[in-house]
Amino acid sequence: MLAKRIIPCLDIKDGRVVKGVNFVNLRDAGDPVEQAALYDAAGADELVFLDISATAEGHETVVNVVEQVAAQIHMPLTVGGGIRTIQDMRQLLLAGADKISINSAAVANPQLLKQGAALFGSQCIVLAADVRRKPTGGWEVYVKGGRQSTGIDGLEWIEEAVSLGAGELLLTSMDQDGTLAGYDLELYQKVSQLVNVPLIASGGAGKMQDFTDVLTNGADAALAASLFHDGVMEIADLKNYLVTQNLPIRIVP
């Protein structure tokens, strides 16, 4: 049976791991290669790198980080952040990324999803979307690391992105991100009914029950960042707990 995935995320800035709380107040939390190797050993199912560098030089460093990490770990690696062109995608794939996640650039140029899928296959193209609840109901898409609203409806955008070739979704609830109050379950229920591609839930995990809730409400994988790399929760403990909740989970002996 296909296992539900537990995915630690490393936010990378200028080659170092940081994590934003509500997308501000960044702090340094270490070396990405070291972190990746620890997660590999801990039985993480996959690793996401999100490059939040503000400069071109900063983005260049992530290619080196991906190369170094790919040499150390033997699990799938998804890289996102600052990817604007097919050439950016190719460069990261050649450096060792398995999947490419595209966020702002896909909103600016949706055809990028189609081109990427045609060249590298849909299974390689992840649409990342940051959404926030609208006062009138539904969700709105934000870009530029959550700093810029777009007026675009979240569910409509997701449907379009999948029809263009996105083979997976990494969907972050900005309302929940950093709160430790649990995932936005309604969001993942809605999206999993709307489209038929794997769905990674992100934003809000605080306790083990939160993972059970989201993985039984439409998500195929659950992502968390500071929870894991601050050592608040061990991936192995979480996975053992999820097995007791009768979820299909890969346990690493």
Added chain:
Amino acid sequence: MENILIVNAGTGNLKSVANTITKLGFDPRISSSPKDVLKADRIILPGVGAFGEFMAGLENNNLIPALKTFLNSGKPLLGICVGMQALFELSEEMGQYPGINLLPGKVTRFPDSIQLKIPHTGWNQLFFDQNQSLFYGIAPGSYVYFNHTYYCLPDKAENITATTQYGFDFCSAVQSNNIYGVQFHPEKSQKIGKQILNNFLTMPIYQKETK
């Protein structure tokens, strides 16, 4: 030391495969040259990207005749993911593309009728009969990493060496004599994947007599 070659069709990341094999203590080469194919003792054919692009990469580098000659010698080849799919007659990915045509059968899309998410992405279980050299030391039911939308449908049941359940039991590994294929990514499958690659790289070679 044996000459282990990772064939580069030019469509994607081969470093992960090379890194894993290097960590196992081997010294693989990556090449797109038919000459290197003919000199190899063992070949790994990792497939990344869309099927048509991958086949075009093999054709543009004139690799297909060399791969056939290599296989005629009896030396082993392991196709990974699209590299396994390429062993078949044709794929229905984005049209119809001919494969290398070493195994009878085709590559087709997971049907919507399974009512599961497509692509099939993540860790799923391998089921196989024991006594297979490629799966030596591995328990049936072990998890390996998959990421694909299309799967192989061999004409001959005896070519299927492992199955995985995703709505139905699909073919997740094949073998015909010295030709091996796996739909999953052993290079991304942590310890289990390393064991499978090590099994492939250490299995005896039954080389045919050349006249």
